[in-house]
Amino acid sequence: MPTAVVAPQTVAAELNFLSPTLKEKPFYYRTPPAGKPESNIVVESQAVNITDLRTLSASQRNAFTIDSAGFQIIEHQTVEKDFVDEDAIRNVYYKETEELLKSVTGATRVFIFDHTIRRRKAGEAETPENRGPGLRAHVDQTPKAGAARVHHHLGEEAERLSKGRVQIINVWRPIKPVVATPLAYGDYHTFDVNKDLAASDLIYPDRVGETYNIRYNPSQKWYYLKNQTPGEVVLLKCYESEDKPGRALLTPHSAFIDPTAPADAPPRESIEIRALVFYEN
Numbered sequence: 001m002p003t004a005v006v007a008p009q010t011v012a013a014e015l016n017f018l019s020p021t022l023k024e025k026p027f028y029y030r031t032p033p034a035g036k037p038e039s040n041i042v043v044e045s046q047a048v049n050i051t052d053l054r055t056l057s058a059s060q061r062n063a064f065t066i067d068s069a070g071f072q073i074i075e076h077q078t079v080e081k082d083f084v085d086e087d088a089i090r091n092v093y094y095k096e097t098e099e100l101l102k103s104v105t106g107a108t109r110v111f112i113f114d115h116t117i118r119r120r121k122a123g124e125a126e127t128p129e130n131r132g133p134g135l136r137a138h139v140d141q142t143p144k145a146g147a148a149r150v151h152h153h154l155g156e157e158a159e160r161l162s163k164g165r166v167q168i169i170n171v172w173r174p175i176k177p178v179v180a181t182p183l184a185y186g187d188y189h190t191f192d193v194n195k196d197l198a199a200s201d202l203i204y205p206d207r208v209g210e211t212y213n214i215r216y217n218p219s220q221k222w223y224y225l226k227n228q229t230p231g232e233v234v235l236l237k238c239y240e241s242e243d244k245p246g247r248a249l250l251t252p253h254s255a256f257i258d259p260t261a262p263a264d265a266p267p268r269e270s271i272e273i274r275a276l277v278f279y280e281n
Helices: 058-062 086-105 143-162
Strands: 010-018 027-029 043-052 071-075 109-118 165-174 183-186 197-203 208-214 222-224 232-240 253-255 270-279
Touching: 010 208, 071 086, 086 109, 086 165, 086 232, 086 270, 109 143, 143 165, 143 208, 143 232, 143 270, 183 232
Parallel strands: 027 197, 043 222
Antiparallel strands: 010 043, 071 232, 109 270, 165 232, 165 270, 183 222, 183 253, 197 208
């Protein structure tokens, strides 16, 4: 008998986008100066159908790669389990992640420049050391900021490295199975890059970076991995220096509150690593 075809399943959830009412360039401060607002960003929520990748066939899931769509699911185990020891994260997990990225992409060099752990407890205030999921659709870097990262971190090597292909990839991993607040990511080719992406200043005490906030467009297609486990990693492309036909250049993404999750589901715990990825001749 023929195998039954299971239709892809979606969850209807709210994603937070940049409101079209904001007419000036968006900005936000990492540490706002006294008397200044943290941000001028105006958010609007939209109900979006987010497709569960688990309900697609293996061939359909495998078609989503960092070059074809901007994101990719990789099965990968790590010796790190709790992610509470900063030395172990930097000395062990960084090395594991470098090798993973080289294996998946064929890159010759990987430079990890930061990581973020999100494990804020319910009811606690958000602080740099106690961060929760990012509930606004965004991209971590604009092309200008991605190129600047090479010079910011690599010093005298930056000019030479910038002549070759460079990417920034976010390696996103659950610390415990994700139930309440999964991560959604958009297929790059369903976004209108001229209308949906809004360059936004990210103001540090000593410099100004730039990210993209995302405007809503009903043509956008969003995906997630229901009940994602620590052995399932999402690669998110944040920057791509080589613009070629058909190649995804970035990945809009956002956490969202899963309305189907149990009310007593534990807060999400995850770690994300951002890395410069080089393809030297």
